[in-house]
Amino acid sequence: MINEAQIHDILTKLFDHIEFSSQPSGLYDPLRYMMELGGKRIRPRLCLTAYALYKEKFGEDILQPAAALEVFHNFTLIHDDIMDQSPIRRGQATVWNKWGEDTAILSGDVMCIDSFRRISKAPAKVLPQVIELFSDTAAKVCEGQQMDMDFEACEEVPMSDYMKMIGLKTGVLIAASAKMGALIGGAPKDECEKLYDYGYSLGLAFQVADDYLDAYGDAATFGKPIGGDIINNKKSWLTTRALEKADNILHQQIIDVADMPVETSAQREAKIARMKELYDKLHIEEDAKYEIIRLTDEAMSYAATMSNGIRYELLRRFAERLVGRVK
């Protein structure tokens, strides 16, 4: 039976020694740089965890498909950072900021392609299903990014649209990570679907938690300055919920925050404080905590219908590690 420590060891080995071509270096250096910035490796970890539910030990068959999930995720980050003009990620310069946009576009492209190359190492028996799952998922992630960009032009978006967007942008890839591990591990069809649903709800919980931490987290553990979403007038679960709940007067006050200046540090602090004051009036912090717990419980309810005890425990601990930060 595979335990968490073994999953951790495999992950470390996989990403300490992940191989890419070396030439031309102008193309592959940014790619290696991005992969070495680290990150939580959530998607390959979940893929390996789902695989571990069905296998006695790790085989070569799962390693490259698991790595593909992380490579693909990093590709989307490189391109998203161009579109969002984000200068910093994980405390370091983003690829476009360091090498220019052209290089960031092309290095992202080759990473996307590399992820499919790794996916193709899945066992021939499940390859058609795995690649269909991965390519459908990958397209949905782009659709989610497009919805997110479309939202920028809107003053307000309905909560159902917001949840759909984060489902596409974040939920489906985490869901597919779980399902892919199960498929390659040889799980029965219905359990593959349950693991997909588990991953999807967990992905939503993770994204709402990310939005929550952006306003209420601790800068040191969050890895980004607190209040970035508020400063950048970004649609988040918090604003969406606040606008949904507010009466006419509060509604207008929330909308007006977008126009507050952010040139100086004092202005930025004032803007964050003002928005959080409005959130407090509407009890948005509590709502967000409740929503994260609700979505995590929903994920665990899918896991609970699966057959044996050890499985549930591995999945529970994965969920706790992923969104436990908030409680």
Place this chain on the structure above:
Amino acid sequence: MINEAQIHDILTKLFDHIEFSSQPSGLYDPLRYMMELGGKRIRPRLCLTAYALYKEKFGEDILQPAAALEVFHNFTLIHDDIMDQSPIRRGQATVWNKWGEDTAILSGDVMCIDSFRRISKAPAKVLPQVIELFSDTAAKVCEGQQMDMDFEACEEVPMSDYMKMIGLKTGVLIAASAKMGALIGGAPKDECEKLYDYGYSLGLAFQVADDYLDAYGDAATFGKPIGGDIINNKKSWLTTRALEKADNILHQQIIDVADMPVETSAQREAKIARMKELYDKLHIEEDAKYEIIRLTDEAMSYAATMSNGIRYELLRRFAERLVGRVK
């Protein structure tokens, strides 16, 4: 036996009714726009031609993989047009020019992913080989684009590097188109490799012909204004050959052309005329024609070693259609 008219019909049907998702329209409209700009459909045509060498009639198994080659090619054009800041393609506004760079990045991404989704429809029996071929090829195309961008900072590149670059940027995808058709058609391994080599040499011939036509073609049939490479100081087969052949004085004169102004129409005409005057002194036009014929003959020499008459004829006519414009 499948004939050219049937290949043509299948191509027309395939691209008249090619399906993409519809939502969000901000993502998929640019993609459909790009596909509807047309083009010669060289890659799927070659894929279908290679398949036709081994099959009595077309099956569903080849259609989506053949379409994938064109979708992938169009993805690279969308991103290349951003990097090159090209405003016009096939007489119409490029995607970034019409919708902005962010949309062009993301629509390109989803096209790249869509090409893998179509590739995954190849028969399960050859899917591992097909997807490995396609992903290796796709990465090489990016490597070629990076080399091309790296060349911009060089005053001169050796002919061997230039040929390597066009081999990556253009040769490998045409080669892979032929090999993929053969693989799905059930060709023996050695013939798959011969068709790859045929496609590669033909791809080089096609690119040298494109460089030739940029200086010596007819604007109406070429589809772009003549002299674009000269005006933009683009490394082409012609400049590479000219610099390789020139003595010190002529060498400096060619380098100096890059500094000629291009603000007015008269200046652009003068710059083109000056470069062609230097080409004439070195007989570059004749060299290019000779090189195109040499590469096409090389392609046909691979085809000639294959077994039966009708096969050779289909491949000869494909080559003639592709690079026959120059003779």
